[in-house]
Amino acid sequence: MSIKIIKKGLSDRIVDQGRFGFQDLGIQPSGPMDFLSAQLANIILGNALNHPVFELHFPASTFEFQEPMFICISGANFVPVINEKSIALNTPIQVYPKDQLSFLQPLEGRTAYIAFKGELDVNKKWLNSYTSFQTTLNKEDHFSIKPTPLSDESVNSIEHDLVQQVQKSLFNEHEIRFIPGPAWNDLTPASIQVLMQQSFTIDAKSNRMGFLLEGTPIHLTESKQYVSSAVTMGTLQLLPNGQIIVLMADHQTIGGYANLGQIILVDLPRLAQLNNHSHFKLSITNVQTAHQLYRSIQSWFIH
Amino acid sequence: MVSLGMQSLENHFHIHLLGDHAILIKLSKGLNGGIDRDLLALAEFIKEQKIQGIKDIILAYDNLTLVYDILDFDSNPYLFVNQLVANFIADASNHNALNSASRLIKVPVCYDLSLGIDLEAAAKIANCNIEALIQEHTAHIYTVYCLGFLPGFAYMGDVPKKIQLPRHPQPRATVIAGSVGIAGKQTGIYPTDSPGGWQIIGRTPIKIFDKIKLSLFKAGDQVKFNPIDLVLFHELNNQEDVH
Numbered sequence: 001m002s003i004k005i006i007k008k009g010l011s012d013r014i015v016d017q018g019r020f021g022f023q024d025l026g027i028q029p030s031g032p033m034d035f036l037s038a039q040l041a042n043i044i045l046g047n048a049l050n051h052p053v054f055e056l057h058f059p060a061s062t063f064e065f066q067e068p069m070f071i072c073i074s075g076a077n078f079v080p081v082i083n084e085k086s087i088a089l090n091t092p093i094q095v096y097p098k099d100q101l102s103f104l105q106p107l108e109g110r111t112a113y114i115a116f117k118g119e120l121d122v123n124k125k126w127l128n129s130y131t132s133f134q135t136t137l138n139k140e141d142h143f144s145i146k147p148t149p150l151s152d153e154s155v156n157s158i159e160h161d162l163v164q165q166v167q168k169s170l171f172n173e174h175e176i177r178f179i180p181g182p183a184w185n186d187l188t189p190a191s192i193q194v195l196m197q198q199s200f201t202i203d204a205k206s207n208r209m210g211f212l213l214e215g216t217p218i219h220l221t222e223s224k225q226y227v228s229s230a231v232t233m234g235t236l237q238l239l240p241n242g243q244i245i246v247l248m249a250d251h252q253t254i255g256g257y258a259n260l261g262q263i264i265l266v267d268l269p270r271l272a273q274l275n276n277h278s279h280f281k282l283s284i285t286n287v288q289t290a291h292q293l294y295r296s297i298q299s300w301f302i303h
Numbered sequence: 304m305v306s307l308g309m310q311s312l313e314n315h316f317h318i319h320l321l322g323d324h325a326i327l328i329k330l331s332k333g334l335n336g337g338i339d340r341d342l343l344a345l346a347e348f349i350k351e352q353k354i355q356g357i358k359d360i361i362l363a364y365d366n367l368t369l370v371y372d373i374l375d376f377d378s379n380p381y382l383f384v385n386q387l388v389a390n391f392i393a394d395a396s397n398h399n400a401l402n403s404a405s406r407l408i409k410v411p412v413c414y415d416l417s418l419g420i421d422l423e424a425a426a427k428i429a430n431c432n433i434e435a436l437i438q439e440h441t442a443h444i445y446t447v448y449c450l451g452f453l454p455g456f457a458y459m460g461d462v463p464k465k466i467q468l469p470r471h472p473q474p475r476a477t478v479i480a481g482s483v484g485i486a487g488k489q490t491g492i493y494p495t496d497s498p499g500g501w502q503i504i505g506r507t508p509i510k511i512f513d514k515i516k517l518s519l520f521k522a523g524d525q526v527k528f529n530p531i532d533l534v535l536f537h538e539l540n541n542q543e544d545v546h
Contacts, residue, residue: 020359021358025450025517026450027455027517126514182329229327230361230363230366232321232325262322262325265322287322287381290322290323295374
């Protein structure tokens with residue numbers, strides 16, 4: 001036993017970058033809400049980008065460590081403290097047996113990640129993913145981790161530029177970009193105008209399955225039944241009441257609502273960090289731009 | 304290889320981008336009474352190519368979605384899939400024959416009132432007696448159109464018109480795993496305990512989803528429900544628990 005949950009959070013879990021290859025069986029990938037922060041925390045410790053991490057929402061769990069190891073916290077700032085002493089984000093932190101890590105308040109962002117330097121007990125693995133199926137961390141849950149040393153290299157070269165770049169791309173007021181989907185042409189001109197101009201508010205019912213958007217109702221030119229087809233994280237589905245839901249990490253594999261478009265991968269972490277009741281605007285982009293942006297973001301992580 | 308013009312390709316399939324990491328291939332002729340053999344063959348063809356970077360191939364009704372890793376795709380995804388589909392069409396005669404025989408899966412279902420908790424109400428809605436409803440449900444062979452909602456949840460159809468039933472206006476908080484339900488034209492089995500709004504008419508003792516064998520069903524399968532009594536249900540149910 002190396003890490004134990006001593007107080008249950010609202011909805012925390014272990015995730016890696018998700019399991020793909022099973023969506024035809026209805027099994028969703030269930031990766032992180034914010035893949036950038038999960039990758040950042042890992043790279044700071046010199047881990048593989050896909051290494052499992054704890055994903056936290058506020059109020060977050062309290063953790064107790066039983067062995068010395070290195071951790072790194074990235075993403076949202078929930079004011080992490082170890083034994084009531086404040087610790088830095090995006091930096092390797094040495095923890096010792098009996099240390100308790102808790103989070104005081106949701107200062108910025110929605111989702112935080114804790115990476116750890118070590119091997120998680122492989123028994124936790126299902127379908128090549130550490131994302132256990134729809135289970136959240138509970139009090140008394142414990143995780144066997146075999147700590148591994150931090151290489152000198154990763155201690156010395158904490159990449160401030162990289163941290164800056166990720167922070168800048170996560171926390172800004174930019175529009176959230178999407179590529180129009182199969183049902184885009186079924187929208188009324190007035191609804192297209194609303195979509196392009198309005199500031200949407202994230203509804204309090206939002207969660208890992210989807211973000212529900214408050215705003216002027218959106219309409220199709222005629223009510224239409226769509227044949228169900230696959231959906232992805234970032235899909236903008238139009239509900240029958242005119243509301244939009246953005247599908248997030250725990251989305252179902254198939255959807256039958258009008259598919260208005262999908263938010264591009266590089267903007268999903270920024271959306272995932274928006275809290276309930278915050279606002280954002282949408283804008284249209286194209287697949288070439290989206291691919292370029294994604295490639296350039298992934299190149300940050302290559303040494 | 305026969306090269307097909309865009310014109311001819313367009314007649315078979317519509318290709319639509321689903322954002323920056325997925326692409327949808329849709330049969331132009333639409334839904335033709337179930338999942339299409341051509342589409343199953345296309346899915347099989349794409350699987351055989353073992354294309355680097357394709358992470359998921361998801362079939363549903365009249366469409367097929369490929370989920371891909373951007374870093375593995377240098378080319379324009381739209382043109383790539385267009386070429387893929389053209390290659391398939393050029394090669395199609397081989398594949399149709401290969402796929403013409405789909406699996407028939409027989410599923411034992413107990414239609415006892417204690418398990419089919421909506422049976423009585425359902426028979427009233429269908430304006431027939433319970434035996435007639437069971438008879439209708441079991442006489443038909445269904446096609447799996449897609450899996451979704453939950454891991455292993457197969458949407459099957461079409462349910463005969465006579466016994467098509469509306470969803471409950473208010474979903475139940477828990478429907479027990481194995482419950483067999485009807486919702487409109489579709490019938491299906493809950494793979495795990497979950498909330499659900501379908502009319503429950505019976506329960507199967509066999510596990511249709513677990514973390515080792517994954518899903519009993521895949522899109523394109525044929526399914527027949529065989530009625531069993533409560534004694535056999537419990538016997539089979541206990542066997543499943545042992546495994």
